[in-house]
Amino acid sequence: MNIKRTKLNLVSLALVGTSSILLSGCNQPPQEVEENSTPATKATETQHNLDIWPVLELPVKKDPAIEQKITDMIATMTLEQKVAQMIQPEIRDISIADMRKYGFGSYLNGGGAFPNDDKHATPADWIKLAEDMYQASMEDSEDGIAIPTMWGTDAVHGHNNVIGATLFPHNIGLGAANNPELLEQIAAITATEVMVTGIDWVFAPTVAVVRDDRWGRAYEGYSEDPEIVREYSAAIVKGLQGAADKDFLGDSRVISTVKHFLGDGGTENGDDQGNNLASEQELFDIHAQGYVGGLSAGSQSVMASFNSWHGEKNHGSKYLLTDVLKTKMGFDGFVVGDWNGHGQIPGCTNDNCSQTINAGLDIFMVPTDAWKPLYENTIAQVESGEIPMSRIDDAVSRILRVKLRAGLFDKPSPANRPVSGKLELIGADEHRAVARQAVRESLVLLKNNDQLLPLKPNQKILLAGDAADNIGKQSGGWTITWQGTGNTNADFPGGTSIFAGFEQAVTTAGGDIELAIDGEYQNKPDVAVVVFGEEPYAEGIGDIDNLEYQRGNKKDLALLKKLKSDGIPVVSVFISGRPMWVNAELNASDAFVAAWLPGSEGQGIADVLLTDSAGTTQHDFVGKLSFSWPKSATQTTVNRNDDNYDPLLPYGFGLTYGDENVLVDDLDETVAKFADADQPLVLFEHAEKAPWAINLVSGDQSTGVNSSIVELGSIKLQTMDKDVQEDARTITFAGTEQAMVSLRSNFVEDLRNYTENDSALTLLVRKDQEFSEKVYLQMHCDEADCQKQVDITSVIKGFTIHEWQELSVDLKCFSEQGLNFARVNMPFGIATQGSGVVSFAKIRMVPNQGATAKITCR
The missing domain is CATH 3.20.20.300 (Glycoside hydrolase, family 3, N-terminal domain)
Known part of the structure; x- marks a missing residue:
């Protein structure tokens, strides 16, 4: 397991709990928070301990000449000019x-x-x-x-x-x-x-x-x-x-x-x-x-x-x-x-937040377009004394410094x-050469049965999998677009897909190479290299609720098994932004490489996986896991130095050519579930639960909710008291146009656990006025044609007026319509074209209630 360079040794170094070795900082723990404290109050009750934190020796010292310039400039600046520096x-x-x-x-x-x-x-x-x-x-x-x-x-x-x-x-x-x-x-x-x-x-x-x-x-x-x-x-x-x-x-x-x-x-x-x-x-x-x-x-x-x-x-x-x-x-x-x-701080909005400046944001x-009212509000808050001028001067001094x-x-x-x-210099050859080196050094070899790798390039090689010839997918999120989606190979001039790298090497060596994304080859190959993995994503969109790869849709596993059944040795090149539970895919692979998200220089993978034309290894594997590889789909927090540390492959693992294989071919493929997998998901109880926010839509208008009564076009929403103060909401539909109240998130949420556990969406409903048109319960995901609805008119019609009753809808009614529960951004919405008044409270997804829901699709 030794890394062949004089850098850090991943296996032997242990940092956690040893900060005193690194810096002169005390190891006294902060005072314990009382167990019955809620997360919202713990911050104020925690006894902070500044002794934990070091005084750093910073290499850039304050220059008296610069400091004098700052002082002189600050003295001549108006408040408006100062605040503009902070926007x-x-x-x-x-x-x-x-x-x-x-x-x-x-x-x-x-x-x-x-x-x-x-x-x-x-x-x-x-x-x-x-x-x-x-x-x-x-x-x-x-x-x-x-x-x-x-x-x-x-x-x-x-x-x-x-x-x-x-x-x-x-x-x-x-x-x-x-x-x-x-x-x-x-x-x-x-x-x-x-x-x-x-x-x-x-x-x-x-x-x-x-x-x-x-x-x-x-x-x-x-x-x-x-x-x-x-x-x-x-x-x-x-x-x-x-x-x-x-x-x-x-x-x-x-x-x-x-x-x-x-x-x-x-x-x-x-x-x-x-x-x-x-x-x-x-x-x-x-x-x-x-x-x-x-x-x-x-x-x-x-x-x-x-x-x-x-x-x-x-x-x-x-x-x-x-x-x-x-x-x-x-x-x-x-x-x-x-x-x-700053707008996420309680009491703040995107256009008004003195708290963050006073806390130390510069x-x-x-x-x-929130910048203009934020600029104006900040000026007003300084003028009123809510933000001290000294804090403004400090922030601007730092910016000028x-x-x-x-x-x-x-x-x-x-x-x-x-x-x-x-x-x-943009995409210069010498820059790409460094990126290609980084690709080579980042690859981690997890499995290599019978020393299948490295491959000789003078044989028949099949490249398969939907990431084989896809520079966008191999590059991941934060690639041209925010989420890394919507790109084609043409958007990467000068870049090289993984297939292109193989093609150049194999052709030069006199071998044969075929690209067949779906594995439907024309000529039976000697070996198949299958490149597959996660679709690109960035913050928020990439959150998942367990680590099972292609949960519910094992198309890549099917491809691996098809090639194996044809008697073709299979090399898997796995593209991912994290370690994932891929036991089944490992079992179906003769060799398995964690390639992460290599970027634009895909030929770096061919450099390592292929020998030269004489059969000599060009580059051995040097990459070692800096993330532990999970043993199950629910082993999501397995980290080196944990108590009872037991991953499938440990931190620092990585085979090199000639190493004895350690993974067996019959890893457990049983899908594990979290111990609390049968716990309800609360969407609304007294108020909406993060990350969900109430949203009103009327016609082509929409708005969030920032007060106890909100009206928009054909719809009105207001708080009401069911059991305690303002623990429910009343919706009044005027019937002048299509309208909806929903719970939405700016990001998608992975809710597959609830379909897998036969769940129902349940809520308490009180009808206060009959509806004149049909009423629908809606769910949305962030994909095209992913707005699904269930007609709840007959159930609502049967409810007694002014009486709280439970409405429950089998989630299968949505999944069978094609709703992708891995990417839900709206798990609840009540919509109608007509008039009517209804109140709701306590919205949840409850496992094991799908079959007995008031509305089922079985």
């Missing part, structure tokens, strides 16, 4: 004229945002927008001041928003490579390609330590263990920004962002933007090590996290943002929010910087 809108929501008028301190392009709203915008288009925004920020005729703006972008595996850029493996694969020097090189290349397009600032590295593999952002983490994360964070910051004592923020370097502060990888049940219940010592030992590495390397910005810690949203946590990060750890750069993260990331350190006041404009416009 970061998105390119889809502002114009050049807006920049000229307000002088925003920064702006961003979110996932799927492009200059001119054109996915195929050229690098020249990106440069033009950067130049135009910069010039507008420096024009002082309207806002009265000339401070250069900054453009921030999510370049998380290369400059991944730009067509033709080099795309590296996602972080989970780089974690398996365990090569900090390579990571610094990757980051430097990314910085160069970003600077070519005139952009100043990158929202990377992500330093989440992933503890539950159901999390849809697992692939953004390098490891389940903090050791690699700490080392990589330092390496990437150096690669992006340059070394603090050498080429710091030079002409081909960008400002880095260590994110997301803090604990995003440790939320309960892997719920994106959920609640982390780690102790304060665990928060430091496990989740903060990336900040120790990144800040000690000189990172100039930190992004706040969507998640909560013990029920308190991090965007509103003064303890974490100010007391820990800024005061104790000594961070003197700025803290930027995540996408409207820059609002405020996409959509970073801009001065980055030389933005002195550098030429974006179009005139030394590497700007050097389009030959």
Whole structure:
């Protein structure tokens, strides 16, 4: 199990519980929270312990000359100019004229945002927008001041928003490579390609330590263990920004962002933007090590996290943002929010949130048109004293400090910087060569019966599976589009699919190669390489509720078994953003490679799996698991150093050529279920349960709910008292147009557990006025033609007026219509064209009640 390099040894290092070895920090645990405390109150009751946190030795010291410039500038700035520095809108929501008028301190392009709203915008288009925004920020005729703006972008595996850029493996694969020097090189290349397009600032590295593999952002983490994360964070910051004592923020370097502060990888049940219940010592030992590495390397910005810690949203946590990060750890750069993260703080909205500024946030990331009222409300809150002017001055000082350190006041404009416009650097051959090396080093060999691998290229080889010739699928989320979907190979000029890499090598060696995605070959091959795996996804969309691969639709397993039944040896190349339970697929494979999400240079896989034409190994496997591989579908939180640690394959595992195989061919294929699999899913009880939110639709209008009475077109919703105050809702339909009240989420949820456990949707209903037209119960998922409904008119008609009764609907009534329960974004909706009044309470999905529901489809 020894890794053949002088890097970290994955098997022998043990970090958790040993922070005193790393830093001078006390190991005194925080005071215990009372057991009967609710998560919402734990944050205020927890006795914080600042002694846990270190004083970091930061490599970039305050420069007296810069500090004097900051003081002088602050003294001349108006409140409006200061607040504008703290507002970061998105390119889809502002114009050049807006920049000229307000002088925003920064702006961003979110996932799927492009200059001119054109996915195929050229690098020249990106440069033009950067130049135009910069010039507008420096024009002082309207806002009265000339401070250069900054453009921030999510370049998380290369400059991944730009067509033709080099795309590296996602972080989970780089974690398996365990090569900090390579990571610094990757980051430097990314910085160069970003600077070519005139952009100043990158929202990377992500330093989440992933503890539950159901999390849809697992692939953004390098490891389940903090050791690699700490080392990589330092390496990437150096690669992006340059070394603090050498080429710091030079002409081909960008400002880095260590994110997301803090604990995003440790939320309960892997719920994106959920609640982390780690102790304060665990928060430091496990989740903060990336900040120790990144800040000690000189990172100039930190992004706040969507998640909560013990029920308190991090965007509103003064303890974490100010007391820990800024005061104790000594961070003197700025803290930027995540996408409207401030609006999730209780009492806040996207356009009004003094709490987050007072907690220590320096820059609002405020996409959509909420930026203007947020700007105005923040000014008003300072004028009223709700936000102290000292807090504003501190935030603006931090922003100016970073801009001065980055030389933005002195550098030429974006179009005139030394590497700007050097389009030959976007996707340059030497950059792709490094990405190809990263692909090779990230591969982990899990199984190799009878030393099937490496394959000789001078034989008949079949490439099958829907990821074999699909650069978009092999690259995953955050690839041109936010979710990585909707792309074709034509969107990756210069990139190489896995099949293309094999084709080049096999053809050169005189072998025969055939591509048959569905396995229906024309000529029987000597061996089949089947490339399959997860569809691309990004945050929220990727959350699942267990780790079974292709749960309910085992089409890839069927392909493997078909080829095996034809007497063809099968090599599986598994594309995924996390380890998954694939026992059946492992059993059906003679060799199995975890390829993660390799990016645009698919030929790196052929480099390892194929010998040269003489039969000599070109590159051996060096990748080792930085995530433990699960033994069952429910073993979702198996992490090194856990009590009773018992994965299928341990952290640090990875075969090399010649190693004895360890996996048997008859792994248990029994699908495990969680011990609480028969527990109801509560959607509404007293109020809607996260992540669901009540939404009203009338005709083509829709709105959320922010008060006890909301009216929209043909519909009115108001709170009512059933058993306790406001524990139910009354809907009044006027009958003037189609209308609906629903529970919706911005992200999809995997609810397959409830169809598998014969569940029913149940709710308490009180009819107060008969309906004039049919009434429907609806569920939606996020796919095309995935809005399904069940007619509940006859049941409602039979209910006694003004009496609470239970309505239950078999979930089979939706699944048999084709609703994909793996991707539900609306599990409940009441809709009608007519008039009527009905109240509802206590909406749940209840296992083992489908067959006995009032409405069944059996």
